[in-house]
Amino acid sequence: MLTGTVIGLAGFFLAESPRTRGMGSVMFLLVPFCAGFAIAQVTRGRAIVSAAALLTALFCLATLVAFRLEGLLCAIMALPLLLGGLAVGALLGVLFREHVLQRLLHRGAGTTVVFALMPLLIVAGNRAEEPALKRVRQEVVVNSILLQASPEEVWTQIQSIDSIDVAKPWLMHIGLPVPVRCTMERTGVGAKRICYFENGSIEETVTRWDPPHSMQLIIDRTNMPGRHWLGFEHAMYELQIEGSATRLTRTTTITSHLYPVWYWRDLERWGVASEHQYILQAAASHLHR
Numbered sequence: 001m002l003t004g005t006v007i008g009l010a011g012f013f014l015a016e017s018p019r020t021r022g023m024g025s026v027m028f029l030l031v032p033f034c035a036g037f038a039i040a041q042v043t044r045g046r047a048i049v050s051a052a053a054l055l056t057a058l059f060c061l062a063t064l065v066a067f068r069l070e071g072l073l074c075a076i077m078a079l080p081l082l083l084g085g086l087a088v089g090a091l092l093g094v095l096f097r098e099h100v101l102q103r104l105l106h107r108g109a110g111t112t113v114v115f116a117l118m119p120l121l122i123v124a125g126n127r128a129e130e131p132a133l134k135r136v137r138q139e140v141v142v143n144s145i146l147l148q149a150s151p152e153e154v155w156t157q158i159q160s161i162d163s164i165d166v167a168k169p170w171l172m173h174i175g176l177p178v179p180v181r182c183t184m185e186r187t188g189v190g191a192k193r194i195c196y197f198e199n200g201s202i203e204e205t206v207t208r209w210d211p212p213h214s215m216q217l218i219i220d221r222t223n224m225p226g227r228h229w230l231g232f233e234h235a236m237y238e239l240q241i242e243g244s245a246t247r248l249t250r251t252t253t254i255t256s257h258l259y260p261v262w263y264w265r266d267l268e269r270w271g272v273a274s275e276h277q278y279i280l281q282a283a284a285s286h287l288h289r
Helices: 002-015 025-042 046-066 072-099 107-134 151-159 170-174 261-287
Strands: 137-147 179-184 192-197 200-210 214-223 230-242 245-256
Touching: 002 025, 002 046, 002 107, 025 046, 025 072, 025 107, 046 072, 072 170, 072 261, 137 261, 151 230, 151 245, 151 261, 170 261, 179 261, 200 230, 245 261
Parallel strands: none
Antiparallel strands: 137 245, 179 192, 192 200, 200 214, 214 230, 230 245
């Protein structure tokens, strides 16, 4: 476990690059692969290797969260990916030890060479992946709710929100930012709007003002701890009459530097959709008071 933890935490810092805000396959797959491979070289018994790999993942993530290098939600979401890398590394490490290392005359020297190559492998992988991490990935998330009210009544609810008192989505209980209130200094294009969270804020400027049909905003500044890999660009509210009701639609455009895309895209969209649902339910709650 100690061996895996040293490789895992050292790999975390080696895989970080000051030239990019992103994290990719090197961080989430190669680093845990190396940790699992290293564990297998110093541990006997496949069951013990598996237990040591699991404890290593949990201890490394707990350490990063404790020192506020990563958030709890990010750690939980990354855990399955890390465990996959650890499992493959541990399996191949056991096969390497049994079929290669044990046949060497100087097993200690062979183990030393393996450990010496791991940081070089991580650094080389990070350099090779860096151009991809610099590319900004954009995602658009759309959610809506049908409200039994006129567009004019709904319009007043989306400008400023004094308080939010609705049930929190599951993700908000494990680290997703929780909106508290939104304030708007005035109305019209150019108006400033600030949404406050339990730990941070997002500052916006109105770029389109068409009451009571649509309001579009550009995100000027995000003051949220962590999440350096995620950015917010645009937000929009649209109101459409459907019979005697109004459909309120919230659209958010985000940018991300998280890879691999096949793993992170749906998780990111889930997080933004949870924020949308919380805000939309808050609007419904205020209308029914």
